[in-house]
Amino acid sequence: MKLLGLFNYWVFAVLLMIGLYALISKQNLVKKIMALAIFQSAVFLFFITMSRVDEGTAPIIQAGVANQIFSNPLPQVLILTAIVVGISTTALGLAIVVRLHEEYGTVEDDEILAMDRES
Amino acid sequence: MTMLLIGVFLLSLLVITAIAIVRSEDLFSAVMLSGIFSLLMALNFFLLDAADVALTEAAVGAGVATVLLLAGLRLIPPKEAPGRPLRALSVTVIAATALLMIYASFGQPTLGDPLAPTQQHIAPWYIEKTPELIDIPNIVTAVLSSFRGYDTLGEVFVVLTAGIGVMFLLGGGRGKPFSRLDSQAEQGLSGHLIPKVMARLLIPFILLFALFIQFHGEYSPGGGFQAGAIFVAGIILYSLVRGEGLALSVIPPRALLLMSAGGALLFGSVGVAGMLMGGNFLEYSVLAENPVIGQHIGIIVIELGVGLTVTGVLLSIFHAFAARD
Secondary structure, eight states, X not given: OTTGGGHHHHHHHHHHHHHHHHHHHOOBHHHHHHHHHHHHHHHHHHHHHHHOBTTOBOSBOOXXXXXXXXXXXXXXXXXXXXXXXXXXXXXXXXXXXXHHHHHHSOOBHHHHHHHHHHO | OHHHXXXXXXXXXXXXXXXXXXXXXXXXXXHHHHHHHHHHHHHHHHHTTOHHHHHHIIIIIIIIIHHHHHHHXXXXXXXXXXXXXXXXXXXXXXXXXXXXXXXXXXXXXXXXXXXXXXXXXXXXXXXXXXXIIIOOSBHHHHIIIIITHHHHHHHHHHXXXXXXXXXXXXXXXXXXXXXXXXXXXXXXXXXXXXXXXXXXXXXXXXXXXXXXXHHSTTTSSXXXXXXXXXXXXXHXXXXXXXXXXXXXXXXXHHHHHHHHHHHHHHHHHHHHHHHHTTSOTTOGGGGSSSHHHHHHHHHHHHHHHHHHHHHHHHHHHHHHHHTOO
């Protein structure tokens, strides 16, 4: 029971490392961007895990219900805005990849580096 | 207990999907898998009591992000270069770090522990004071737009900056209009009857739902960020089915620019208005005679600003990708 309560943290660790692994070992730039998104999602999961309180509900006050227990609203606020910022930065990264492809004709970073060395 | 097991099941699916994303060499299937990943993530957030976050992740991650990645994929090779073998060094480092973090997790409070340090500081204050100071039911909205308005203002400007960056790179500003729109060729799926009819039925409701999320965000899960993303999803559906040209005649590029910049400006000027009326920057209490009413006015206006900026930026980004040859 105690161990299952830590499962979220293990998934956080595994997802974070899957993202990091793909980020350093994949050559394809789009894959790198997706890896960054996985990495980022892992952090989101960590924050939202911390916000949960047993017997709690989503932090919305219902009229006429006394002594409600709420989950922590603060991590939720931080992650809510981070998700939208995340998509914007993903789009910016993708735009850079598209421009790189127009200049170099490839999106594999080892090929791009090789071309840079030749010139 | 049941909830815990459902959570474990969903989280396991999440890990499997993440591995599949990393392993698949076909970028198209990787993008589709990342849509599934986001949806699973949204379900997890919902299980963990974060209704607002789940709504955002479902709209942004599973909806808009997938479409943006697909639009980008159209411009680049769809396949990854043939795989290179696993690198022993990076696998070792990654595995060691993962094990270390799992080891460290044994010192963490378990899921839902009410005595965890996170639950002791400041959050109880927000929960206690929201009914008194702001008097809106959704505490997340209260914290987002009033207590921590500075954060939100900063994030709105980050979104705006990212949008400006994309338009610099791919075109779409006033000097560089979206390039492909002059062609008279039939665009989108307009030749296909079923998507067309379905979209015509769905789009009004999606847009209506976005407006509901926008203006009911104080009472139920929602707010400017989610509403913007859902609105954008509706318009993107329209442009997928009827072509970007028609979508841009509904909301022209100039209007998109005005929305992106105007939303951020609206947010900032509410802050300045607070200063002019004798309070601090982003202090809404001074906006009206009664401080609670002042908070309500401030929150509605800044949520509108957030919604406008998110809609404008995400739609501009979509059009910048979609109109590129």
